[in-house]
Amino acid sequence: MLSTLPGMAQVTSIHRKPALEAMVKAVSKDSLQKYLEGLVSFGTRHTLSQDQQGRGIEAARQYVLSRFRSFESTSGGRLTAEIDYFQVEADGRRVDRDTRMGNVMATLKGADPEDDRIFVVSGHIDSRVSDIMNAEADAPGANDDGSGVVALIEMVRIMSQQSFPATIIFVAVSGEEQGLIGAAHLARKAKNENWNLVAMINNDMIGNSTSSGTNLRDNTKLRVFSEGVPLFETEQMASLRRSTNAENDSKSRQLARYIKDVGERYVDQLEIKLIYRNDRFLRGGDHTPFSREGFTAVRLCEMNENYFHQHQDIRMEDGQPYGDLIDYIDYEYLRKNTAVNLAVLTSLASAPGVPQEVGVDISRLSNATLLRWKSPANGTASGYYVLMRETSDSMWERKFYTEELEMELPYSKDNYFFAVQSVGAHGAESLPVFPGPVR
Numbered sequence: 001m002l003s004t005l006p007g008m009a010q011v012t013s014i015h016r017k018p019a020l021e022a023m024v025k026a027v028s029k030d031s032l033q034k035y036l037e038g039l040v041s042f043g044t045r046h047t048l049s050q051d052q053q054g055r056g057i058e059a060a061r062q063y064v065l066s067r068f069r070s071f072e073s074t075s076g077g078r079l080t081a082e083i084d085y086f087q088v089e090a091d092g093r094r095v096d097r098d099t100r101m102g103n104v105m106a107t108l109k110g111a112d113p114e115d116d117r118i119f120v121v122s123g124h125i126d127s128r129v130s131d132i133m134n135a136e137a138d139a140p141g142a143n144d145d146g147s148g149v150v151a152l153i154e155m156v157r158i159m160s161q162q163s164f165p166a167t168i169i170f171v172a173v174s175g176e177e178q179g180l181i182g183a184a185h186l187a188r189k190a191k192n193e194n195w196n197l198v199a200m201i202n203n204d205m206i207g208n209s210t211s212s213g214t215n216l217r218d219n220t221k222l223r224v225f226s227e228g229v230p231l232f233e234t235e236q237m238a239s240l241r242r243s244t245n246a247e248n249d250s251k252s253r254q255l256a257r258y259i260k261d262v263g264e265r266y267v268d269q270l271e272i273k274l275i276y277r278n279d280r281f282l283r284g285g286d287h288t289p290f291s292r293e294g295f296t297a298v299r300l301c302e303m304n305e306n307y308f309h310q311h312q313d314i315r316m317e318d319g320q321p322y323g324d325l326i327d328y329i330d331y332e333y334l335r336k337n338t339a340v341n342l343a344v345l346t347s348l349a350s351a352p353g354v355p356q357e358v359g360v361d362i363s364r365l366s367n368a369t370l371l372r373w374k375s376p377a378n379g380t381a382s383g384y385y386v387l388m389r390e391t392s393d394s395m396w397e398r399k400f401y402t403e404e405l406e407m408e409l410p411y412s413k414d415n416y417f418f419a420v421q422s423v424g425a426h427g428a429e430s431l432p433v434f435p436g437p438v439r
Protein backbone atom coordinates (compact mmCIF):
# COMPACT_ATOMS: atom_id res chain seq x y z
CA MET A 1 0.00 0.00 0.00
CA LEU A 2 1.72 3.18 -1.15
CA SER A 3 0.43 6.66 -0.87
CA THR A 4 2.06 9.05 -3.26
CA LEU A 5 4.73 11.65 -2.93
CA PRO A 6 4.38 14.58 -5.34
CA GLY A 7 4.63 13.32 -8.90
CA MET A 8 5.21 9.75 -7.82
CA ALA A 9 3.33 6.86 -9.36
CA GLN A 10 2.09 4.08 -7.08
CA VAL A 11 4.60 1.40 -7.97
CA THR A 12 6.08 -1.39 -5.93
CA SER A 13 9.08 -2.95 -7.60
CA ILE A 14 9.39 -6.72 -7.40
CA HIS A 15 12.96 -7.72 -8.04
CA ARG A 16 13.56 -11.30 -6.93
CA LYS A 17 17.03 -12.75 -6.74
CA PRO A 18 16.90 -16.13 -8.49
CA ALA A 19 18.89 -17.97 -5.80
CA LEU A 20 16.60 -16.77 -3.02
CA GLU A 21 13.51 -17.37 -5.12
CA ALA A 22 14.62 -20.99 -5.59
CA MET A 23 15.03 -21.39 -1.81
CA VAL A 24 11.57 -19.92 -1.21
CA LYS A 25 10.12 -22.37 -3.73
CA ALA A 26 11.78 -25.26 -1.89
CA VAL A 27 9.59 -24.66 1.20
CA SER A 28 7.28 -27.67 1.09
CA LYS A 29 3.83 -28.25 2.54
CA ASP A 30 4.49 -32.01 2.58
CA SER A 31 7.69 -31.59 4.51
CA LEU A 32 6.00 -29.26 7.06
CA GLN A 33 3.17 -31.75 7.48
CA LYS A 34 5.55 -34.65 8.02
CA TYR A 35 7.45 -32.76 10.76
CA LEU A 36 4.21 -31.67 12.42
CA GLU A 37 2.89 -35.24 12.48
CA GLY A 38 6.12 -36.20 14.20
CA LEU A 39 5.88 -33.37 16.73
CA VAL A 40 2.28 -34.03 17.82
CA SER A 41 2.96 -37.74 18.36
CA PHE A 42 4.38 -37.21 21.87
CA GLY A 43 0.95 -36.80 23.51
CA THR A 44 1.79 -33.69 25.48
CA ARG A 45 4.66 -31.24 25.30
CA HIS A 46 3.71 -29.50 28.51
CA THR A 47 6.84 -27.98 30.06
CA LEU A 48 6.27 -29.87 33.34
CA SER A 49 5.39 -33.21 31.67
CA GLN A 50 7.18 -36.34 32.85
CA ASP A 51 9.40 -38.25 30.50
CA GLN A 52 7.77 -41.63 29.84
CA GLN A 53 8.04 -43.99 26.87
CA GLY A 54 7.81 -41.65 23.95
CA ARG A 55 5.54 -39.23 25.76
CA GLY A 56 6.30 -35.76 27.07
CA ILE A 57 8.35 -32.70 26.21
CA GLU A 58 11.80 -34.31 26.51
CA ALA A 59 10.93 -36.89 23.82
CA ALA A 60 9.70 -34.03 21.64
CA ARG A 61 12.93 -32.10 22.23
CA GLN A 62 14.92 -35.17 21.17
CA TYR A 63 12.77 -35.41 18.02
CA VAL A 64 13.47 -31.78 17.04
CA LEU A 65 17.16 -32.23 17.87
CA SER A 66 17.31 -35.32 15.63
CA ARG A 67 15.64 -33.41 12.76
CA PHE A 68 18.14 -30.54 13.14
CA ARG A 69 21.05 -33.00 13.32
CA SER A 70 19.90 -34.86 10.21
CA PHE A 71 21.00 -31.81 8.18
CA GLU A 72 24.43 -31.42 9.79
CA SER A 73 26.29 -33.79 7.46
CA THR A 74 25.24 -31.94 4.30
CA SER A 75 25.93 -28.46 5.71
CA GLY A 76 29.65 -28.37 5.02
CA GLY A 77 30.33 -28.39 8.76
CA ARG A 78 28.45 -25.15 9.37
CA LEU A 79 25.38 -26.54 11.14
CA THR A 80 25.50 -27.81 14.72
CA ALA A 81 22.57 -28.65 16.99
CA GLU A 82 22.27 -29.10 20.74
CA ILE A 83 19.88 -28.72 23.65
CA ASP A 84 20.70 -25.88 26.03
CA TYR A 85 19.42 -27.25 29.37
CA PHE A 86 18.85 -25.09 32.41
CA GLN A 87 17.33 -25.60 35.84
CA VAL A 88 14.25 -23.64 36.90
CA GLU A 89 13.16 -23.51 40.53
CA ALA A 90 9.53 -23.80 41.60
CA ASP A 91 8.01 -20.32 41.67
CA GLY A 92 4.62 -21.11 43.26
CA ARG A 93 2.90 -19.85 40.14
CA ARG A 94 3.18 -21.68 36.81
CA VAL A 95 6.18 -23.80 37.83
CA ASP A 96 5.11 -25.92 40.82
CA ARG A 97 8.30 -27.97 41.16
CA ASP A 98 11.97 -27.64 40.29
CA THR A 99 12.22 -28.48 36.60
CA ARG A 100 14.94 -28.99 34.05
CA MET A 101 14.02 -27.13 30.86
CA GLY A 102 15.81 -26.99 27.55
CA ASN A 103 15.92 -24.94 24.36
CA VAL A 104 16.64 -26.93 21.19
CA MET A 105 19.09 -24.90 19.14
CA ALA A 106 20.42 -25.28 15.61
CA THR A 107 23.26 -22.89 14.82
CA LEU A 108 24.16 -22.17 11.20
CA LYS A 109 27.58 -20.61 11.63
CA GLY A 110 28.43 -17.62 9.49
CA ALA A 111 30.95 -18.25 6.72
CA ASP A 112 32.86 -15.04 7.47
CA PRO A 113 35.00 -15.58 10.61
CA GLU A 114 35.30 -11.79 11.01
CA ASP A 115 31.52 -11.36 11.12
CA ASP A 116 30.08 -11.68 14.65
CA ARG A 117 26.47 -10.87 13.77
CA ILE A 118 23.77 -13.26 14.99
CA PHE A 119 20.13 -13.55 13.93
CA VAL A 120 17.71 -15.58 16.07
CA VAL A 121 14.44 -17.13 14.91
CA SER A 122 12.21 -18.98 17.37
CA GLY A 123 9.12 -21.07 17.96
CA HIS A 124 8.08 -22.68 21.27
CA ILE A 125 8.04 -26.43 21.68
CA ASP A 126 5.81 -26.56 24.78
CA SER A 127 2.03 -26.93 24.64
CA ARG A 128 -0.91 -26.70 27.03
CA VAL A 129 -4.61 -27.44 27.55
CA SER A 130 -7.34 -25.50 29.41
CA ASP A 131 -5.65 -25.80 32.83
CA ILE A 132 -2.19 -24.29 32.54
CA MET A 133 -0.87 -26.71 35.21
CA ASN A 134 -2.24 -29.87 33.57
CA ALA A 135 0.88 -31.72 32.43
CA GLU A 136 -0.84 -35.08 31.82
CA ALA A 137 -3.67 -34.52 29.34
CA ASP A 138 -3.07 -34.75 25.60
CA ALA A 139 -1.92 -31.33 24.39
CA PRO A 140 -1.04 -31.68 20.70
CA GLY A 141 -0.25 -27.97 20.29
CA ALA A 142 -0.36 -28.41 16.53
CA ASN A 143 -0.72 -24.71 15.85
CA ASP A 144 0.44 -23.33 19.23
CA ASP A 145 3.22 -23.68 18.59
CA GLY A 146 3.94 -26.78 16.55
CA SER A 147 3.53 -24.55 13.51
CA GLY A 148 6.41 -22.30 14.61
CA VAL A 149 8.68 -25.24 15.45
CA VAL A 150 8.21 -27.11 12.16
CA ALA A 151 8.83 -23.84 10.31
CA LEU A 152 12.26 -23.82 11.99
CA ILE A 153 13.00 -27.41 10.90
CA GLU A 154 11.96 -26.68 7.33
CA MET A 155 14.13 -23.54 7.24
CA VAL A 156 17.13 -25.46 8.58
CA ARG A 157 16.58 -28.13 5.91
CA ILE A 158 16.83 -25.56 3.12
CA MET A 159 19.13 -22.90 4.59
CA SER A 160 21.79 -25.34 5.84
CA GLN A 161 22.59 -26.01 2.17
CA GLN A 162 23.67 -22.39 1.77
CA SER A 163 26.29 -20.24 3.41
CA PHE A 164 25.85 -16.72 4.71
CA PRO A 165 28.43 -14.37 6.22
CA ALA A 166 26.43 -13.96 9.48
CA THR A 167 25.26 -16.64 11.94
CA ILE A 168 21.64 -17.74 12.28
CA ILE A 169 20.28 -19.53 15.36
CA PHE A 170 17.04 -21.48 15.01
CA VAL A 171 15.63 -22.18 18.47
CA ALA A 172 12.64 -24.14 19.77
CA VAL A 173 12.27 -22.72 23.28
CA SER A 174 10.59 -24.36 26.29
CA GLY A 175 8.42 -22.84 28.99
CA GLU A 176 6.58 -20.27 26.89
CA GLU A 177 3.20 -21.10 28.39
CA GLN A 178 4.67 -21.15 31.93
CA GLY A 179 5.91 -17.56 31.54
CA LEU A 180 8.29 -17.10 28.55
CA ILE A 181 10.95 -18.94 30.56
CA GLY A 182 13.09 -20.43 27.77
CA ALA A 183 13.08 -17.22 25.75
CA ALA A 184 14.02 -15.18 28.83
CA HIS A 185 16.89 -17.61 29.50
CA LEU A 186 18.21 -17.16 25.95
CA ALA A 187 17.74 -13.37 25.96
CA ARG A 188 19.69 -13.11 29.23
CA LYS A 189 22.43 -15.31 27.87
CA ALA A 190 22.70 -13.17 24.72
CA LYS A 191 22.95 -10.07 26.90
CA ASN A 192 25.45 -11.51 29.41
CA GLU A 193 27.67 -12.93 26.67
CA ASN A 194 27.50 -9.69 24.66
CA TRP A 195 26.19 -11.31 21.50
CA ASN A 196 26.02 -9.03 18.50
CA LEU A 197 22.35 -10.05 18.17
CA VAL A 198 21.01 -7.94 15.32
CA ALA A 199 17.43 -9.19 15.17
CA MET A 200 15.12 -11.77 16.72
CA ILE A 201 11.96 -13.12 15.07
CA ASN A 202 9.43 -15.06 17.13
CA ASN A 203 6.97 -17.33 15.32
CA ASP A 204 4.04 -18.20 17.55
CA MET A 205 0.94 -19.63 15.83
CA ILE A 206 1.46 -19.33 12.09
CA GLY A 207 -0.64 -22.23 10.76
CA ASN A 208 -4.29 -21.49 11.48
CA SER A 209 -6.39 -19.50 9.01
CA THR A 210 -9.83 -19.58 10.62
CA SER A 211 -11.26 -17.40 13.35
CA SER A 212 -13.64 -18.42 16.09
CA GLY A 213 -16.70 -16.28 16.59
CA THR A 214 -16.46 -14.31 13.37
CA ASN A 215 -16.13 -17.36 11.09
CA LEU A 216 -13.50 -15.69 8.93
CA ARG A 217 -11.34 -17.89 6.75
CA ASP A 218 -8.36 -16.16 5.22
CA ASN A 219 -4.86 -17.42 4.53
CA THR A 220 -3.62 -14.30 2.77
CA LYS A 221 -2.58 -12.17 5.76
CA LEU A 222 0.15 -12.47 8.37
CA ARG A 223 0.63 -10.15 11.35
CA VAL A 224 3.97 -8.75 12.48
CA PHE A 225 3.91 -7.20 15.95
CA SER A 226 6.55 -4.59 16.76
CA GLU A 227 6.99 -2.12 19.61
CA GLY A 228 6.94 1.62 18.87
CA VAL A 229 8.28 3.05 22.12
CA PRO A 230 10.91 0.46 23.12
CA LEU A 231 10.33 -1.61 26.26
CA PHE A 232 14.01 -1.02 27.02
CA GLU A 233 14.77 2.68 26.96
CA THR A 234 17.20 4.79 28.95
CA GLU A 235 16.35 8.42 29.72
CA GLN A 236 18.90 9.45 27.09
CA MET A 237 17.25 7.21 24.47
CA ALA A 238 13.82 8.56 25.41
CA SER A 239 15.03 12.12 25.10
CA LEU A 240 16.44 11.47 21.61
CA ARG A 241 13.23 9.67 20.59
CA ARG A 242 11.11 12.64 21.66
CA SER A 243 13.31 15.26 19.99
CA THR A 244 13.52 13.35 16.68
CA ASN A 245 9.88 12.12 16.77
CA ALA A 246 11.09 8.56 16.41
CA GLU A 247 8.15 6.90 18.15
CA ASN A 248 7.29 5.09 14.91
CA ASP A 249 10.94 4.32 14.05
CA SER A 250 12.21 1.96 16.73
CA LYS A 251 14.64 -0.72 15.58
CA SER A 252 11.89 -3.32 15.94
CA ARG A 253 9.57 -1.23 13.75
CA GLN A 254 12.33 -1.05 11.11
CA LEU A 255 12.59 -4.85 11.27
CA ALA A 256 8.81 -5.16 10.88
CA ARG A 257 8.87 -2.95 7.78
CA TYR A 258 11.76 -4.98 6.40
CA ILE A 259 9.76 -8.18 6.92
CA LYS A 260 6.80 -6.69 5.09
CA ASP A 261 8.99 -5.45 2.23
CA VAL A 262 11.02 -8.63 1.70
CA GLY A 263 8.23 -11.05 2.66
CA GLU A 264 5.75 -9.61 0.18
CA ARG A 265 8.48 -9.38 -2.46
CA TYR A 266 9.11 -13.14 -2.35
CA VAL A 267 5.84 -14.69 -1.25
CA ASP A 268 2.80 -14.39 -3.47
CA GLN A 269 -0.75 -14.02 -2.18
CA LEU A 270 0.36 -12.83 1.22
CA GLU A 271 -0.12 -9.42 2.77
CA ILE A 272 1.91 -8.65 5.87
CA LYS A 273 0.08 -6.45 8.34
CA LEU A 274 2.13 -4.21 10.59
CA ILE A 275 0.61 -4.19 14.05
CA TYR A 276 1.87 -1.27 16.11
CA ARG A 277 2.30 -3.02 19.45
CA ASN A 278 4.80 -5.43 21.00
CA ASP A 279 2.20 -8.20 21.10
CA ARG A 280 -1.54 -8.67 21.30
CA PHE A 281 -3.52 -6.48 23.72
CA LEU A 282 -2.06 -6.95 27.25
CA ARG A 283 -0.14 -10.03 26.06
CA GLY A 284 3.49 -10.93 25.46
CA GLY A 285 5.46 -13.56 23.59
CA ASP A 286 8.93 -15.05 23.28
CA HIS A 287 10.24 -11.91 21.58
CA THR A 288 9.19 -9.80 24.61
CA PRO A 289 12.12 -10.83 26.90
CA PHE A 290 14.44 -9.88 24.01
CA SER A 291 12.71 -6.51 23.69
CA ARG A 292 13.12 -6.01 27.44
CA GLU A 293 16.87 -6.69 27.17
CA GLY A 294 17.08 -4.02 24.47
CA PHE A 295 17.27 -6.26 21.41
CA THR A 296 15.44 -5.73 18.13
CA ALA A 297 12.62 -8.30 18.24
CA VAL A 298 9.22 -8.91 16.66
CA ARG A 299 6.49 -11.53 16.63
CA LEU A 300 4.94 -13.15 13.58
CA CYS A 301 1.44 -14.50 14.15
CA GLU A 302 -1.51 -15.63 12.05
CA MET A 303 -4.10 -12.97 11.17
CA ASN A 304 -7.04 -14.76 12.80
CA GLU A 305 -7.00 -16.73 16.01
CA ASN A 306 -9.32 -19.60 16.77
CA TYR A 307 -10.05 -19.88 20.49
CA PHE A 308 -11.84 -23.22 20.05
CA HIS A 309 -8.45 -24.66 19.14
CA GLN A 310 -6.13 -22.72 21.43
CA HIS A 311 -5.32 -23.65 25.07
CA GLN A 312 -8.25 -26.10 25.14
CA ASP A 313 -8.87 -29.63 26.42
CA ILE A 314 -9.69 -31.90 23.51
CA ARG A 315 -13.44 -32.42 23.73
CA MET A 316 -16.81 -31.98 22.06
CA GLU A 317 -19.17 -29.45 23.62
CA ASP A 318 -22.58 -28.51 22.18
CA GLY A 319 -21.51 -29.92 18.85
CA GLN A 320 -18.35 -27.78 18.81
CA PRO A 321 -14.99 -29.58 18.70
CA TYR A 322 -12.25 -28.13 20.93
CA GLY A 323 -8.49 -28.69 20.97
CA ASP A 324 -5.32 -27.72 19.10
CA LEU A 325 -5.40 -30.68 16.71
CA ILE A 326 -3.40 -31.19 13.56
CA ASP A 327 -6.67 -31.43 11.59
CA TYR A 328 -7.07 -27.67 11.74
CA ILE A 329 -3.72 -26.72 10.23
CA ASP A 330 -3.78 -24.89 6.89
CA TYR A 331 -0.54 -26.16 5.32
CA GLU A 332 -0.61 -23.73 2.41
CA TYR A 333 -0.78 -20.86 4.90
CA LEU A 334 2.01 -22.41 7.00
CA ARG A 335 4.11 -22.78 3.84
CA LYS A 336 3.74 -19.11 2.98
CA ASN A 337 4.54 -17.96 6.52
CA THR A 338 7.60 -20.22 6.67
CA ALA A 339 8.71 -18.80 3.31
CA VAL A 340 8.49 -15.24 4.70
CA ASN A 341 10.87 -16.19 7.51
CA LEU A 342 13.26 -17.87 5.11
CA ALA A 343 13.32 -14.94 2.69
CA VAL A 344 13.85 -12.39 5.47
CA LEU A 345 16.58 -14.31 7.32
CA THR A 346 18.43 -15.18 4.12
CA SER A 347 18.30 -11.59 3.03
CA LEU A 348 19.46 -10.24 6.41
CA ALA A 349 22.25 -12.79 6.89
CA SER A 350 23.51 -12.23 3.32
CA ALA A 351 23.60 -8.45 3.62
CA PRO A 352 26.46 -6.38 5.04
CA GLY A 353 25.96 -4.85 8.48
CA VAL A 354 23.98 -1.66 8.98
CA PRO A 355 25.61 1.68 8.16
CA GLN A 356 27.16 3.23 11.29
CA GLU A 357 26.75 6.65 12.85
CA VAL A 358 23.87 7.57 10.56
CA GLY A 359 23.12 11.23 11.04
CA VAL A 360 21.10 14.07 9.64
CA ASP A 361 23.07 17.30 9.44
CA ILE A 362 21.72 20.11 11.65
CA SER A 363 24.65 22.53 11.35
CA ARG A 364 22.57 24.98 9.29
CA LEU A 365 18.91 25.63 8.57
CA SER A 366 18.06 24.33 5.11
CA ASN A 367 15.14 23.07 3.08
CA ALA A 368 17.36 20.26 1.81
CA THR A 369 18.31 17.26 3.94
CA LEU A 370 21.92 16.15 4.22
CA LEU A 371 22.49 12.64 5.56
CA ARG A 372 25.90 11.19 6.48
CA TRP A 373 27.03 7.79 7.70
CA LYS A 374 29.99 5.43 7.99
CA SER A 375 30.50 2.05 6.38
CA PRO A 376 29.28 -1.06 8.25
CA ALA A 377 31.37 -2.87 10.87
CA ASN A 378 30.68 -6.22 9.20
CA GLY A 379 30.97 -7.09 5.54
CA THR A 380 31.35 -4.68 2.64
CA ALA A 381 28.64 -2.38 1.36
CA SER A 382 28.76 -1.77 -2.36
CA GLY A 383 26.24 1.03 -1.88
CA TYR A 384 23.48 2.45 0.28
CA TYR A 385 19.81 3.26 0.00
CA VAL A 386 18.47 6.41 1.57
CA LEU A 387 14.83 5.70 2.37
CA MET A 388 12.15 8.35 2.63
CA ARG A 389 8.50 8.50 3.59
CA GLU A 390 5.77 10.93 4.56
CA THR A 391 5.61 11.46 8.34
CA SER A 392 2.03 10.13 8.27
CA ASP A 393 2.84 6.97 6.32
CA SER A 394 3.78 3.59 7.56
CA MET A 395 6.09 2.17 4.88
CA TRP A 396 9.13 3.66 3.14
CA GLU A 397 8.07 5.15 -0.18
CA ARG A 398 11.25 6.09 -2.01
CA LYS A 399 14.72 4.59 -2.18
CA PHE A 400 17.65 6.69 -3.40
CA TYR A 401 20.80 4.73 -4.24
CA THR A 402 24.33 6.03 -3.71
CA GLU A 403 27.84 4.63 -3.44
CA GLU A 404 28.97 7.60 -1.34
CA LEU A 405 28.82 8.01 2.45
CA GLU A 406 26.48 10.99 2.28
CA MET A 407 23.55 12.22 0.28
CA GLU A 408 21.73 15.52 0.03
CA LEU A 409 18.08 15.39 -0.96
CA PRO A 410 15.89 18.34 -1.97
CA TYR A 411 13.26 17.37 0.61
CA SER A 412 13.03 18.92 4.04
CA LYS A 413 13.77 16.85 7.17
CA ASP A 414 10.85 18.75 8.72
CA ASN A 415 8.39 17.12 6.34
CA TYR A 416 9.67 13.58 5.78
CA PHE A 417 11.28 10.71 7.66
CA PHE A 418 14.54 9.23 6.42
CA ALA A 419 16.68 6.14 7.06
CA VAL A 420 19.76 4.54 5.49
CA GLN A 421 20.47 0.89 4.71
CA SER A 422 23.59 -0.87 3.36
CA VAL A 423 23.45 -2.92 0.17
CA GLY A 424 25.80 -5.82 -0.53
CA ALA A 425 27.40 -6.84 -3.81
CA HIS A 426 24.55 -9.24 -4.57
CA GLY A 427 21.91 -6.69 -3.68
CA ALA A 428 20.98 -7.90 -0.19
CA GLU A 429 19.89 -4.99 2.02
CA SER A 430 20.62 -4.48 5.72
CA LEU A 431 18.05 -3.20 8.19
CA PRO A 432 17.50 0.55 7.82
CA VAL A 433 18.94 2.91 10.45
CA PHE A 434 17.01 5.99 11.60
CA PRO A 435 19.34 9.00 11.77
CA GLY A 436 20.19 11.03 14.82
CA PRO A 437 21.14 14.72 14.67
CA VAL A 438 24.80 15.48 13.77
CA ARG A 439 26.78 18.64 13.16
Ligand SMILES: [Zn+2]
Pocket residue numbers: 124144145176204205
Ligand atom coordinates in the same frame (compact mmCIF):
# COMPACT_ATOMS: atom_id res chain seq x y z
ZN1 LIG B 1 2.12 -19.91 21.74
